[in-house]
Amino acid sequence: AQSVTQLGSHVSVSEGALVLLRCNYSSSVPPYLFWYVQYPNQGLQLLLKYTTGATLVKGINGFEAEFKKSETSFHLTKPSAHMSDAAEYFCAVRPNSGGYQKVTFGIGTKLQVIP
Amino acid sequence: EPEVTQTPSHQVTQMGQEVILRCVPISNHLYFYWYRQILGQKVEFLVSFYNNEISEKSEIFDDQFSVERPDGSNFTLKIRSTKLEDSAMYFCASRDGTSGAGEQYFGPGTRLTVT
Numbered sequence: 614a615q616s617v618t619q620l621g622s623h624v625s626v627s628e629g630a631l632v633l634l635r636c637n638y639s640s641s642v643p644p645y646l647f648w649y650v651q652y653p654n655q656g657l658q659l660l661l662k663y664t665t666g667a668t669l670v671k672g673i674n675g676f677e678a679e680f681k682k683s684e685t686s687f688h689l690t691k692p693s694a695h696m697s698d699a700a701e702y703f704c705a706v707r708p709n710s711g712g713y714q715k716v717t718f719g720i721g722t723k724l725q726v727i728p
Numbered sequence: 729e730p731e732v733t734q735t736p737s738h739q740v741t742q743m744g745q746e747v748i749l750r751c752v753p754i755s756n757h758l759y760f761y762w763y764r765q766i767l768g769q770k771v772e773f774l775v776s777f778y779n780n781e782i783s784e785k786s787e788i789f790d791d792q793f794s795v796e797r798p799d800g801s802n803f804t805l806k807i808r809s810t811k812l813e814d815s816a817m818y819f820c821a822s823r824d825g826t827s828g829a830g831e832q833y834f835g836p837g838t839r840l841t842v843t
Contacts, residue, residue, distance in 0.1 A: 647831060656819060657819065657834040714776075715761065715773040715776055716763075717773065718763075718770050
């Protein structure tokens with residue numbers, strides 16, 4: 614069984630400020646972890662993923678996330694927010710075995726960037 | 729860059745009618761999925777499909793739902809008799825079979841409105 618908890622359904626930051634979106638997961642087997650972004654009226658775009666190896670992963674648009682097994686967390690960060698980062702962000706998990714394994718999503722965090 | 733496509737982008741139907749949502753996965757992908765997102769809620773897994781059969785399905789995917797890969801390129805989701813609560817954004821996704829860590833690529837979604 615697996616689940617994802619995203620703390621904060623809405624987060625507001627000023628342009629240029631640090632972005633921190635929190636994600637905690639629960640998984641009965643080692644997980645693969647993902648962050649997806651959804652812009653208004655668009656589909657889900659992969660920002661970054663953790664599979665194995667380095668626990669700090671870098672993604673597109675300057676985002677990165679760190680897998681912390683001891684804390685079961687995979688928080689998403691960006692040093693300096695840009696207006697174009699305003700979107701909804703979904704943390705997701707799937708087991709690291711079984712090719713057809715489903716992805717379980719968190720409820721999403723809407724990021725607002727204030728000029 | 730290859731992408732998953734979905735048609736139509738928006739479908740309006742009356743309760744009790746049948747609808748077919750269409751997806752064209754990325755051409756060399758082997759695993760196919762449908763997810764849905766009711767407005768304001770999280771993205772939920774519906775079904776996964778591999779080797780021309782359903783691999784896994786959720787509780788949501790009852791007898792009213794079916795999937796098919798009719799011609800080796802399209803992947804369809806049929807809802808036989810739509811209910812008001814079927815109104816949602818439906819996402820198709822596909823994944824290749826070359827790596828267990830491969831992510832799922834999502835289409836832009838079909839917004840289904842049942843009146």
